[in-house]
Amino acid sequence: MKVNTRKFFQLVLSLVIILGVTSCNKKASGLGKSGSRATGWNVLNKKSVSKKMSEQPEGPGLVFVEGGTFTMGKVQDDVMHDWNNTPTQQHVQSFYMDETEVTNSMYLEYLNWLKNVFPPTEENYKNIYEGALPDTLVWRNRLGYSENMTNNYLRHPSYSQYPVVGVNWIQANEFSKWRTDRVNEALLEKNGFLRKDAKTLDVTAENSFNTETYLNSPSSVYGGDENIVLKGRKGSAKAAKTGKNGKVIPPKDIYIKRSSGLLLPEYRLPTESEWEYAAAADVGQREYNVYKGQKKYPWSGQYTRSGKRKTMGDQLANFKQGNGDYGGIAGWSDDGADITNQVKKYPANDFGLYDMAGNVAEWVADVYRPIVDNEYNDLNYFRGNQYTKNKIGKDGKVELVTQSTIKYDTLSNGKIIARSLPGQIVQVPIDENETYLRQNFDRSNNLNYRDGDRQSSKEYKFSTTGSNKDAKNMYNSPKNNVTVDSLGRMVRKFDNSNKRTTLVNDNVRVYKGGSWRDRAYWLDPAQRRYFPEDMATDYIGFRCAMSRVGSKSQNKKRPRN
Numbered sequence: 001m002k003v004n005t006r007k008f009f010q011l012v013l014s015l016v017i018i019l020g021v022t023s024c025n026k027k028a029s030g031l032g033k034s035g036s037r038a039t040g041w042n043v044l045n046k047k048s049v050s051k052k053m054s055e056q057p058e059g060p061g062l063v064f065v066e067g068g069t070f071t072m073g074k075v076q077d078d079v080m081h082d083w084n085n086t087p088t089q090q091h092v093q094s095f096y097m098d099e100t101e102v103t104n105s106m107y108l109e110y111l112n113w114l115k116n117v118f119p120p121t122e123e124n125y126k127n128i129y130e131g132a133l134p135d136t137l138v139w140r141n142r143l144g145y146s147e148n149m150t151n152n153y154l155r156h157p158s159y160s161q162y163p164v165v166g167v168n169w170i171q172a173n174e175f176s177k178w179r180t181d182r183v184n185e186a187l188l189e190k191n192g193f194l195r196k197d198a199k200t201l202d203v204t205a206e207n208s209f210n211t212e213t214y215l216n217s218p219s220s221v222y223g224g225d226e227n228i229v230l231k232g233r234k235g236s237a238k239a240a241k242t243g244k245n246g247k248v249i250p251p252k253d254i255y256i257k258r259s260s261g262l263l264l265p266e267y268r269l270p271t272e273s274e275w276e277y278a279a280a281a282d283v284g285q286r287e288y289n290v291y292k293g294q295k296k297y298p299w300s301g302q303y304t305r306s307g308k309r310k311t312m313g314d315q316l317a318n319f320k321q322g323n324g325d326y327g328g329i330a331g332w333s334d335d336g337a338d339i340t341n342q343v344k345k346y347p348a349n350d351f352g353l354y355d356m357a358g359n360v361a362e363w364v365a366d367v368y369r370p371i372v373d374n375e376y377n378d379l380n381y382f383r384g385n386q387y388t389k390n391k392i393g394k395d396g397k398v399e400l401v402t403q404s405t406i407k408y409d410t411l412s413n414g415k416i417i418a419r420s421l422p423g424q425i426v427q428v429p430i431d432e433n434e435t436y437l438r439q440n441f442d443r444s445n446n447l448n449y450r451d452g453d454r455q456s457s458k459e460y461k462f463s464t465t466g467s468n469k470d471a472k473n474m475y476n477s478p479k480n481n482v483t484v485d486s487l488g489r490m491v492r493k494f495d496n497s498n499k500r501t502t503l504v505n506d507n508v509r510v511y512k513g514g515s516w517r518d519r520a521y522w523l524d525p526a527q528r529r530y531f532p533e534d535m536a537t538d539y540i541g542f543r544c545a546m547s548r549v550g551s552k553s554q555n556k557k558r559p560r561n
Contacts, residue, residue, distance in 0.1 A: 056549045059183055059264050061106075062096040063352045065278050066553055072273055072381070073372060075526040076296045085526055088374035090381050092277045094552050097270060098543035100343035100354045101163035101362065102175065104154055107134065110175050113182070118205050118421075125205060127408055131417035132174065134166035138538040149339070149538075161342045163360045163541040169509045169533035170409075170417055172269060172363050172542040179267040179544065185209045187263060192234040193256050195227060202228055206403055208423045211263060216390065216398045216425065218255040231255070269365040270545035271382040272510050272528065279357070279513065279525035284350025297523050298349040298356040304520055306347075317346055317358025318516050319523060326516065339516050339538075357523040360541035361515040367447050368508045368530035376450055385446040389434065391426040399426045411534035412480045412507075414490055447506045477505040507533050515539035 058064060074087040114132055118125035139149035153159050154166070167175075188194040195202075199209065207223040214221050214229075222228040231237035231254040241249045256262050270278070285292045285300060296302050299316050306314045315335035320326055328334030336345060340359050348354045367384045374381065393399040400423060401407075407419045420426070429444035478495040485491055508530045514522035517539040521527070531540065 055551070055554060057264070058096060059267065059546055061098050061100075061544075062546055063099050064548075064554055065095055065097050065274075065351050065353075066283065067092045067094040067548070068277070068283065070277050070280060070282055072276055072374075073526050073528075074294065075524050076294070076302075077521060077524070079521065082370075084370040084528060086371060088372050088381075089378060090273050090277075090372075090374065091379050092273055093380055094548040095270070095274055096546040096548065097274070097278050097351075097353060098545070099348075099352065101360055101541045101543045102172075103161050103343060104164050105160040107164040107167070107175065108155065108160075110178055113178070117203055117208060124403060124406070127416045128406075128418045128421065131408070131415060132171060134164060134171070135168075135536045136166055138166045138536055162340050163343060163355070165340070165360060165538050165541050166536045167540075167542065168411075168415075168536040169269075169363050169531075170411070171536075174417070176267045176269060176544050180264070181209055181211050183267070184211045184214075184263045188214075188256060191256075191262060193230055193232075195230060198222065198228045205422055208421075210421075210423045210425070211266070212390075212425050213398070213400060213423060214255075215258055215263070217400075220398075220400060221423065229255075265547045265549060267544040267546055269363055269542060271380065271384075272364045272366040272512065273381045274545055275362065275364045275512050276525050278351055278353055279349070281350040281353070281356075298353075298525060299347065304523070311347075315346075317355070317514070317523060319358050319514050320517055320519055337516065341516075356525065357514050359516060360539055361511045361513045361518070361522075361529075363540060363542040364510050364512055366510045367506060368504060368510045368528075369451065370504075373450055383447065383449075385441075387430045387434070387441065387444050387446070388427040389430050391428045400424065401426055410482050410484070410490075412482060412532070413534060414482050414492060415534065475504045475506075476501045477503055503532075504530070509533045511540050 069089060069091045071087050072090040073085040075085045078085060111129070111132060114129045118128040120126040120129040134154055136150050136154055139146040139153065153162070154164070182199070185194065185199050189196060189199060194209075202222065202225070203209070207221075207225065209221050218229055219226075231251070237251045237254040240251055279298050280295060281298055282291045282295060285295065297304065297316070301307060304315055304317065304319070306312055306316055318327070318335040318337040318341050321328070321334065325334075327336070327338040335341075335358075343359070344354050346355060346358065349356055365384055366382060369383055372381060373383075391399045401420045403422055405426075406422065408416050409419050410416050431444075435442045476499070478497070478500050480495050481493040483491045483493070509532075510528055510530055512525065512528060514520070514524075514527070522529075531537070
């Protein structure tokens, strides 16, 4: 067969040109490195998503805690024999935690903001500010003189860097929500998406900023004022265009979204497993993939005093060392404090966290139960999930809390606290639309899940028939009741029953760590106690945590410490 050499070379040349053009145009067509690995489409939006997402920045006051595996509930001493510290192996994902406890100055910043935005002189707002006030009367003692603390501890500048006390669990959660919004508000301002100083000059009760509201409906924050909530960086968004068919094409990516990576996750209370893991800080005694022994306290060694040459003999935390011994002999105090102490006065643990033992005990997020159910879950263990969703109005948009729809909760001690603030999205429990045919959860309230009773719920019946008298409570705790009569007077009804068998219920929360009032026994990070979520003391404070988004580690792995 005779081959036409000329035509053959023409064909080869044509193929080379086609392949060359295709290769050159890959990038332009979105089929190269800049294109989607799924479709080849050029879907990357440079304005909203960075090609190389940087590490999550640390929020104000936070330090990074790399997650890992540890033995939760492993106490050195168990003189109480209370059966609530069964050792379980747990894994905690990486997260961030406050370097110190929340101080009086930090909490006062919160109170001042509430006072300015929701003036307590206005009847509709007075319970917002008053409901956030710490209980300064926790310092009083029937046979002790403590009026100096009652009057000065919260507000005097000498105590500004001391941990806040008198704050109940609910108030600590509300502070965490407020902190989330203020931090993200400042980030948007810094990056040119909110007008400078609007967060102080333009904020009002009806026109304020909420992170979730901004993400779901940006035009709803600050009353939809476009001079405050800027479209694009420093208001640089291009105007809407008109297409060939006459249809208006609105500009895209004029607001920051969750996919932008700019806004931080929420500040919150740490879970019990997170707190215990961070306090134990076993990472400081790791060699390869094992821990070199068990630590009794947040620091190395089995003693409460320092063994280092420069600080030998110094106490590593402030705690009650014996009857009537809160600090030692005058002139050479053992721990430098008789009540709480200024934060950072004692060495940090191996995660860089201060006062994880001593100073004040700390609220954590969990509802208390005697046993940790590690058979069901051993990753980020937490008892307290109550799943909700945003309420959608008739107009198809999220429904916001307004001045006229603020709801308040009256606590068992009579204190009135706002359930939500104007500008926040109304939350409702999830329903069957979210739970139908799911295997991982089937209800909104999971406080009692696998709690020992037949239906894993608070109330159950011995049989499927019969009257309501067969209904039983798993936890027979006191039921104090507070109501308001027709004249607006508060009526307090104490439960005087002598048939109560426990203080455990769905409204008691775990608190961890020893305080200035506690013996060394409670300084062990694995120790756990509980207290009603709506009550406060002079020895329980709190610190915030934040979930880690992205990689587990910040640095490359090293074989040794």
